Amino acid sequence: MRNTLLLTALFLMLALPAAAGELLVNGDFEQPLDVGWTDTVQLEAGTYFFERADTFGQPSPGFAAAVHKELARYAALRQTVDVADVGLVLSFDARLKIGGGSSTSWPVAAVWIRYADASGLELGNTRICRSSVYSTWTKSDTVSIIEIADTTGAWNHYSLDLAQELANQLPGISSADVKKVTVDLFAYDNGT
Numbered sequence: 001m002r003n004t005l006l007l008t009a010l011f012l013m014l015a016l017p018a019a020a021g022e023l024l025v026n027g028d029f030e031q032p033l034d035v036g037w038t039d040t041v042q043l044e045a046g047t048y049f050f051e052r053a054d055t056f057g058q059p060s061p062g063f064a065a066a067v068h069k070e071l072a073r074y075a076a077l078r079q080t081v082d083v084a085d086v087g088l089v090l091s092f093d094a095r096l097k098i099g100g101g102s103s104t105s106w107p108v109a110a111v112w113i114r115y116a117d118a119s120g121l122e123l124g125n126t127r128i129c130r131s132s133v134y135s136t137w138t139k140s141d142t143v144s145i146i147e148i149a150d151t152t153g154a155w156n157h158y159s160l161d162l163a164q165e166l167a168n169q170l171p172g173i174s175s176a177d178v179k180k181v182t183v184d185l186f187a188y189d190n191g192t
């Protein structure tokens with residue numbers, strides 16, 4: 001079994017800390033997935049699906065979204081927002097769940113936060129991950145990998161201060177250049 005399953009809910013208050021400036025459209029998934037979100041699939045093997053349901057077992061009421069990919073390569077549900085600066089906090093509830101892997105077929109369930117300049121050029125990213133032990137993803141000055149503590153696939157709450165993350169973990173990205181942020185629910189498996 002080499003699958004990847006990612007569920008999220010109450011999702012993504014990409015908000016100014018001091019004000020309730022929610023930037024994401026349909027971040028709570030109470031509307032259909034095509035409101036605000038774009039799905040992208042790179043299909044080399046296996047199956048994938050996107051699903052929206054009430055409630056996937058989340059502790060709070062309402063709809064949530066699921067992204068699933070089995071075998072190579074990925075299924076992603078994405079939304080990009082324009083940002084004035086990186087004084088933003090991303091917070092969300094999620095289950096990051098993976099099946100078994102091997103050195104040639106390893107899954108990662110992840111939420112990627114992609115940072116881009118005004119033209120849309122990606123400058124780097126943060127990956128909040130539940131990774132297979134075989135994963136070869138590595139940190140760099142433009143890639144931050146945050147491995148979550150939970151290995152049971154349970155619902156948990158996550159929060160990321162983007163200014164702090166860029167300053168502390170991503171020295172290869174100039175915060176002032178970041179004018180677009182993409183939130184990417186990224187279900188990945190490298191193997192076929």
Ligand SMILES: [Ca+2]
Nearest residue numbers: 010028062063
């Ligand atoms: Ca919801």
